[in-house]
Amino acid sequence: MDRTYEKALEIIEGRKRVRRPNAASSSRAPLLPILLEGRATSGLRGTPSLVGMVEWLQQVGHSADDINALNIIHVAGTKGKGSTSAFAESFLRAYGRRTGYPAKTGLYTSPHLIYPEERIQLDGMTIDRDRFARYFFEIFDRLPQLHSPYDSSLPFVQRGPRNLQLYALLAFHIFIRENVNAVVLETHSGGEYDSTNVVERPLVTAITTLGMDHVAMLGPGMKEIAWHKAGIFKSGAAALSAVQADDVDCTVESVLRERARAKCEVVRFVAEDERLPAEARQLEPRVQRRNASLALAATEAWLEARGKDKAISADDIHAGVEQWSWPGRFQVACDPDIRDCTWYLDAAHNDMSVAIAAQWFAAETAAGTEMPTPLLKSNEEGVRILIFSHINELRDSVALLGSLATALRDCKAEITHVIFTKYATVDTGGEMADGRSSPEAEMLHAAWRKSQPGSQIWDEASIGAAVARARDIVKCSTSRTGQILVTGSQHLVGPVLEILQA
Structure with missing residues (x-):
């Protein structure tokens, strides 16, 4: 078998669960006697991630x-x-x-x-990637469950670890071996x-x-x-x-x-x-x-x-x-292509986080620029841009955006342009990566306009297109000055940073 880093990632990514089971999942009941041995429960939903970990660690050789x-x-x-x-x-x-x-x-x-x-x-x-791959295939050789595609219909020990369980197993294995x-x-x-x-x-x-x-x-x-x-x-x-x-x-x-x-x-x-x-x-x-x-x-x-x-x-x-360094959290980055364009990146993804991100952005831009606050709703004095994406079946992206818009308004960090995008890194020319319908996009527009009605709204099918749109907006402004907030998900912030660092 090809034992490269790329093959290791292919196998790990193939262990993702298609969707999370709900509380009424038929697979839940047989797991309870195993799970509840010495443990209490509180609102248990689906198959807990702890199930199977002891057995798999033992198979790998770790006590x-x-x-x-x-x-x-x-x-x-x-x-x-x-x-x-x-x-x-x-x-x-x-x-x-x-x-x-x-x-x-x-x-x-x-x-x-x-x-x-x-x-x-x-x-x-x-x-490094060589050690990542080497240690992964040590686990692979000891867990025959990984040799077949992930099948959620099988008993949990037979189906093997899911994506995150496998990452945790790999981390334990690496730390022990190192x-x-x-x-x-x-x-x-x-x-x-x-x-x-x-x-x-x-x-x-x-x-x-x-x-x-x-x-x-x-x-x-x-x-x-x-x-x-x-x-x-x-x-x-x-x-x-x-x-x-x-x-x-x-x-x-x-x-x-x-x-x-x-x-x-x-x-x-x-x-x-x-x-x-x-x-x-x-x-x-x-x-x-x-x-x-x-x-x-x-x-x-x-x-x-x-x-x-x-x-x-x-x-x-x-x-x-x-x-200490923690990229993607309250990170300020200069644009390599535009002299007076600054990017503010924070992977906030819940109501508490986006409120803090808004306060941080408002404080940073107020302290680091001579642009007027609140900013004029035109390109004449510079632009404040938001790039936002949040796609998660367990969270309400519209409500999250509403919280962000309100927090920015309350901090007097008014946005001239807001760009909604998906997690796709490039535009494939087909349907949006998450299949979000036009009505759902309109719900995002409506949620934003409740708090910041003066913003110009853009929809882009990919993160690459969203970054390009933001740069074009700054370049077309009279001052060529821009402050760009990127938030809503780590799956958005990471690719944006990769583009900026390219």
Whole structure:
């Protein structure tokens, strides 16, 4: 068999589930006795991703002790879990560089921004494609289920891991084979039934800011979402959380306290840490300070769990922040083709995230330009452009856009042009990539016009066409000055960055 990186990706991509089963799925009932052994449920929907992970790890040759020996910091949450995970890895790496331990760090995040191998990092570097392929085919050789196309009608052990489960298996395998001694592990979307929650004894567990997201899987309300996310808490592992806001229907922090108490732990809520550098672009906007504070607390809890006498130093903290990078999150990029065109990219994909993205964009453009605010509705003084796309059967893209439009209006960041697009990177000349109908496009138009009626609206069939349209708008303006916000999904931001970096 062809054992290239490209073939590995072909097999992994072929393991995607066509669509998520609903709560009434006939395949759900037989799984419950297996799933519920020693576990409670809260709004279980479909087949939990945790099912099968132990068996597949054993087939690959890894025991629970092998996983526990990775000395894991496990991170769940709604907003900022990727940034928090990356900060924690960076702090650990900075500490290890000074003291000699940890000697090698690992980071697993999801989803990727541009290339799939970005999900797995060793010592702050994305794993190279040769090792990615080599380690994948080690798994492939030990899991005969991967030798046939994914068939959801088969029992779960026979059908083998799905796409995300396979990525998690690959990450564990790589970290073990590479002798990593400190791993920061980000959950996919949930917690209790997430495939990453196969870890029995993490050293530290951390919950980032919670909000309404993945409601179809974890909901219907904040009580259920908090319950699921806190499923990563384990006996013997430090339990940490960002300070949480109360929901109308429940006290989120009380749910987390109760879940930690059930594991004989006391959850500690982490406020902003004053030791973080006062002036650091990596800590803007303010939410990044919260993420970094939680990551720093997790790092110190990890050092305590490992019995390290040396505390993390001010130099370690500064180095950890300075070397930290998380592309696609609050990222500012210059346009290589247009001198006075600046791109603002944030992969916000839920109501909480897009509101923060709007505030960030408004603050950045107000501070970094002499363009009038609010901007005139013409090309005479420059242009503010939004490129937006969000395609997800579990979220309402129209409602999400409405939240973004309202947040931008309230921040006085008025948009002159808005460009709606799809996830296709190039225009194939056929039907839109997601099959969105014209009435659905009109719903997006209507949602936008409620808050920002003066914008000119464009529809483009591909991300490449959307970028080209934005550039043309800037070039045709009198000032040739543009500020372009790209948000709505990581599947949009990644390809836009790839175009800008080409």
